[in-house]
Amino acid sequence: xxxxxxxxxxxxxxxxxxxxxxxxxxxxxxxxxxxxxxxxxxxxxxxxxxxxxxxxxxxxxxxxxxxxxxxxxxxxxxxxxxxxxxxxxxxxxxxxxxxxxxxxxxxxxxxxxxxxxxxxxxxxxxxxxxxxxxxxxxxxxxxxxxxxxxxxxxxxxxxxxxxxxxxxxxxxxxxxxxxxxxxxxxxxxxxxxxxxxxxxxxxxxxxxxxxxxxxxxxxxxxxxxxxxxxxxxxxxxxxxxxxxxxxxxxxxxxxxxxxxxxxxxxxxxxxxxxxxxxxxxxxxxxxxxxxxxxxxxxxxxxxxxxxxxxxxxxxxxxxxxxxxxxxxxxxxxxxxxxxxxxxxxxxxxxxxxxxxxxxxxxxxxxxxxxxxxxxxxxxxxxxxxxxxxxxxxxxxxxxxxxxxxxxxxxxxxxxxxxxxxxxxxxxxxxxxxxxxxxxxxxxxxxxxxxxxxxxxxxxxxxxxxxxxxxxxxxxxxxxxxxxxxxxxxxxxxxxxxxxxxxxxxxxxxxxxxxxxxxxxxxxxxxxxxxxxxxxxxxxxxxxxxxxxxxxxxxxxxxxxxxxxxxxxxxxxxxxxxxxxxxxxxxxxxxxxxxxxxxxxxxxxxxxxxxxxxxxxxxxxxxxxxxxxxxxxxxxxxxxxxxxxxxxxxxxxxxxxxxxxxxxxxxxxxxxxxxxxxxxxxxxxxxxxxxxxxxxxxxxxxxxxxxxxxxxxxxxxxxxxxxxxxxxxxxxxxxxxxxxxxxxxxxxxxxxxxxxxxxxxxxxxxxxxxxx
Numbered sequence: 001x002x003x004x005x006x007x008x009x010x011x012x013x014x015x016x017x018x019x020x021x022x023x024x025x026x027x028x029x030x031x032x033x034x035x036x037x038x039x040x041x042x043x044x045x046x047x048x049x050x051x052x053x054x055x056x057x058x059x060x061x062x063x064x065x066x067x068x069x070x071x072x073x074x075x076x077x078x079x080x081x082x083x084x085x086x087x088x089x090x091x092x093x094x095x096x097x098x099x100x101x102x103x104x105x106x107x108x109x110x111x112x113x114x115x116x117x118x119x120x121x122x123x124x125x126x127x128x129x130x131x132x133x134x135x136x137x138x139x140x141x142x143x144x145x146x147x148x149x150x151x152x153x154x155x156x157x158x159x160x161x162x163x164x165x166x167x168x169x170x171x172x173x174x175x176x177x178x179x180x181x182x183x184x185x186x187x188x189x190x191x192x193x194x195x196x197x198x199x200x201x202x203x204x205x206x207x208x209x210x211x212x213x214x215x216x217x218x219x220x221x222x223x224x225x226x227x228x229x230x231x232x233x234x235x236x237x238x239x240x241x242x243x244x245x246x247x248x249x250x251x252x253x254x255x256x257x258x259x260x261x262x263x264x265x266x267x268x269x270x271x272x273x274x275x276x277x278x279x280x281x282x283x284x285x286x287x288x289x290x291x292x293x294x295x296x297x298x299x300x301x302x303x304x305x306x307x308x309x310x311x312x313x314x315x316x317x318x319x320x321x322x323x324x325x326x327x328x329x330x331x332x333x334x335x336x337x338x339x340x341x342x343x344x345x346x347x348x349x350x351x352x353x354x355x356x357x358x359x360x361x362x363x364x365x366x367x368x369x370x371x372x373x374x375x376x377x378x379x380x381x382x383x384x385x386x387x388x389x390x391x392x393x394x395x396x397x398x399x400x401x402x403x404x405x406x407x408x409x410x411x412x413x414x415x416x417x418x419x420x421x422x423x424x425x426x427x428x429x430x431x432x433x434x435x436x437x438x439x440x441x442x443x444x445x446x447x448x449x450x451x452x453x454x455x456x457x458x459x460x461x462x463x464x465x466x467x468x469x470x471x472x473x474x475x476x477x478x479x480x481x482x483x484x485x486x487x488x489x490x491x492x493x494x495x496x497x498x499x500x501x502x503x504x505x506x507x508x509x510x511x512x513x514x515x516x517x518x519x520x521x522x523x524x525x526x527x528x529x530x531x532x533x534x535x536x537x538x539x540x541x542x543x544x545x546x547x548x549x550x551x552x553x554x555x556x557x558x559x560x561x562x563x564x565x566x567x568x569x570x571x572x573x574x575x576x577x578x579x580x581x582x583x584x585x586x587x588x589x590x591x592x593x594x595x596x597x598x599x600x601x602x603x604x605x606x607x608x609x610x611x612x613x614x615x616x617x618x619x620x621x622x623x624x625x626x627x628x629x630x631x632x633x634x635x636x637x638x639x640x641x642x643x644x645x646x647x648x649x650x651x652x653x654x655x656x657x658x659x660x661x662x663x664x665x666x667x668x669x670x671x672x673x674x675x676x677x678x679x680x681x682x683x684x685x686x687x688x689x690x691x692x693x694x695x696x697x698x699x700x701x702x703x704x705x706x707x708x709x710x711x712x713x714x715x716x717x718x719x720x721x722x723x724x725x726x727x728x729x730x731x732x733x734x735x736x737x738x739x740x741x742x743x744x745x746x747x748x749x750x751x752x753x754x755x756x757x758x759x760x761x762x763x764x765x766x767x768x769x770x771x
Contacts (some may be wrong), residue, residue: 006130008143017064017098018046020129023138029056045083051103059083059093059119061592066099073109081117089369090121101125106457145208183222184231188243191232192251195242199223200520202241202697226257266402268346280329288322289343345443381583382418383428383566384437386558388586388594388614389517393437394469396520397492401478405468407588414586414614420620428583431510431566432558434517434524438509441466441489445499446487449667458677459655465493469686530564543595551591553716563592567599584610586617628688654680662728672736679703679740683747702747709756719760725767735766 013022018036025033025047033050034522059080063069073095085091091112106123133139180506183206190205193199203219211405211441224239226232231247234240241253269282278285322343323336331339384392391411403409418425444466450456462468470488473479479488490496493512499505514524540560545550551559565571565582574581585592592611658676667673684701684702714723746759 005140005143006100006126007096008147009126009129010100012064012098012143012146014064017096018062018143020139020142021047021060021062022051023061023142024129024132024136026140027136027606047077050296057083057087057089057692059089061093061098062096064098066667069097069099070109077113077117077119079122080119084119084506091118092122093479094120094125096129097123097125099125100127109680110170115306122612138261183219185225187223188231188247188251191241191243192248192255192425196236196240197242198239199241200496221522231284257730269343273342276331278326278329278331280325283323284329285343292319292322292344379426379581380424381426381572381581382504383426383562383583383585383618384427384433385562385585385587385589386433386440387416387588389429389433389437390440390465393492393513393516394465396516398473398478401471401473405472409468410466410614413618417461417618417621420512427520428525429517430524430525430527430558430562431514432527432561434513435506435510435559437513438506438554440464441493441509442474442499442505443656443660444470445486445489445559446662447655449662449665450655452671453668455677458681459658460653460680462655463653464656509643527561528731529564530561530568536560536564536603539598540595543598544591546594552712559589559591563599564596564606565604566609569605569607572609574609580606582606582610584612584617586612586614588613654701654707657704657711660711661707663727664725664731671733672730672739675736675741679744679747683744702750703743706743706746706756706759709750710759710765713756713760719763721767726763729766738766739763 009017009020022034022036026032029049029051031049031051033053035048037045037048037055040626046062049056049058049060059076061072061076061080063072065072076095077093080089080093100125103487106125110121110123113119129139133143184208187202190202194201194205199220202223203214203216206214206219216338223232227234230244232241233244235242242248265286266282269285273277273280273285282331319340322340325335326339327333353414353543387407388411392415394408395412395415399412399415403412409419418427444464447462447464447467450459465490467485470479470485474481474483476688483491486498493509496511496515497505497509498511502508518524537560538558540563544556562585566585569580570581572581596609596611600608658673662673664670680701680703710726711723713719714726730739730746742759742762749755750759
């Protein structure tokens with residue numbers, strides 16, 4: 001059964017389903033004399049069939065009803081019985097339904113019709129029609145056409161024209177006239193497969209592809225233009241068009257190349273199916289993979305059309321659907337994720353599927369008049385957030401190193417792509433975000449103190465990027481064994497810094513980082529005072545709270561200033577023509593999506609800005625230049641579908657968080673560390689803080705969440721006590737037991753409303769007692 005066709009049949013309108021039944025019977029009986037006769041005078045019949053002018057007196061009824069269709073069936077049986085008795089109709093009733101009816105129900109109703117009415121009832125539902133689609137081609141043709149889809153043999157929803165369209169279009173990639181070039185390319189592709197076509201056929205096919213009604217006079221004018229250039233000729237008749245010999249040869253070469261690509265893909269997938277003993281056809285697996293590619297570009301369509309969220313949940317669903325498909329076809333459930341990634345990687349080595357998905361992107365954007373905007377190769381302002389900056393610093397240190405971490409791979413690809421498109425990309429970041437990078441470096445240096453503790457393994461892994469890169473370098477011998485973390489970070493910065501002896505570490509390191517990022521091509525901005533800052537700040541904090549996303553006070557301030565910079569139209573006007581050039585924010589943080597829609601709806605004076613992950617921005621650049629990056633697509637799909645990719649100040653490990661609660665250079669004598677490690681182990685099976693975990697969220701341990709809440713509180717203006725005062729209490733042996741008891745109670749109750757306020761009150765008492 002073709003499940004795709006069945007699902008599409010389910011969604012057909014009344015007229016389209018009637019047309020399907022009509023065309024099916026024309027094909028079945030090899031006659032053109034089939035017509036719909038449904039109406040007040042249809043005599044209880046929906047379809048009339050004549051063969052050589054002789055009517056087949058068969059009762060035929062058609063319905064798309066989803067509910068109470070059995071009542072209609074009973075009435076139709078009575079009409080059919082009357083037709084048999086009065087007009088000598090055959091004792092048969094064919095009942096066509098666009099819905100799915102179980103085999104058991106069909107059997108029961110067909111038997112009841114024979115017993116109660118003496119009629120041979122045959123119920124033909126969407127399942128039967130989809131099964132018959134291999135025998136009767138009209139079923140797929142009408143179904144696909146009704147949904148604006150073209151059919152083909154490999155993956156069911158792309159025409160021969162679509163297969164070669166990208167290569168034809170990339171041969172004339174002048175983005176100034178991209179809409180015209182898209183139409184020209186489709187005309188060439190169509191005439192290559194359908195020579196001697198009339199104008200009516202050409203405009204019908206162009207409209208079907210673009211899902212648009214192109215003005216006939218406009219299209220005729222363009223065809224005449226192509227004739228004047230010698231690309232199209234009419235040697236047989238003025239009304240029949242075909243490609244010139246030169247253009248035919250040009251498209252033929254493209255077609256042969258595409259056929260080779262398609263063949264290689266089929267062979268690769270056939271081998272894959274055989275090696276993994278997957279019980280499926282090549283076309284079934286390709287269909288599931290192609291859906292993922294389409295969803296990948298749907299993210300771009302959502303962004304360019306200003307919809308609310310481009311961290312596409314449907315992309316994650318498509319990836320999960322692929323895993324489910326493989327499980328159903330014999331792959332072990334625990335291996336499905338690995339096998340899914342393997343087949344996507346194999347497909348990424350071939351451009352074929354990416355080209356098909358890209359042509360769908362072009363057609364969709366054509367309809368919304370956004371195609372030129374998407375492909376415009378003007379200078380793009382690209383604003384980069386903290387998590388990208390952190391990884392860029394690692395890439396700058398060693399551009400040739402092959403990382404295994406998904407985020408570092410993504411940023412390395414981003415850096416490479418941006419560097420090769422430097423004439424089109426203007427990199428921007430803020431001093432705010434560079435200060436956050438300095439903070440991450442400081443946190444990494446603080447971890448050095450704990451590495452010699454005998455129970456360090458109980459702290460678990462760190463999420464500090466610099467610390468993990470350092471460990472990875474040591475693991476593979478990229479740096480010497482005797483290099484410690486401090487030495488590594490000093491090499492990273494190109495100058496010496498000591499977090500415990502340097503009074504102005506953050507300021508000094510920020511100044512150095514500004515130099516490094518400016519050398520790499522960044523413009524570094526200081527934020528001005530923004531209009532409506534206070535009111536927008538309240539809206540932003542409400543948005544974060546509603547989405548369940550916690551941020552430190554500093555992180556909230558920095559992100560809000562970024563949002564206002566991106567939304568300020570006067571900062572992004574082209575000085576030459578005064579036209580708005582919408583900037584791009586490169587981030588993994590989904591909180592920006594959630595707030596952007598609210599912001600622009602409430603504050604109409606603010607302007608739009610795009611949000612892309614690093615790999616999605618590579619897609620944008622590669623398609624803009626007609627140089628597809630299939631590898632980046634595969635990384636993006638897998639990362640979005642399975643990786644925790646919401647990097648924010650909330651995303652920390654226990655190890656990272658606990659290191660910030662101690663300033664002492666020598667921590668081996670602090671017995672509270674062992675107690676906290678024990679508390680982590682004892683409570684890590686308790687339910688975490690994030691109840692609705694998504695692909696963008698990270699499930700923290702309860703003790704980590706409690707410590708994060710405490711740190712965020714004491715670094716905000718809500719507290720009248722400082723974080724330094726809190727650290728003094730944690731480092732005081734006299735209060736170890738009391739701190740432990742407070743945290744142990746909080747871990748079990750912190751999700752209860754108002755409980756953390758009680759925790760802060762108890763800690764305040766300890767701070768006051770110490771004073």
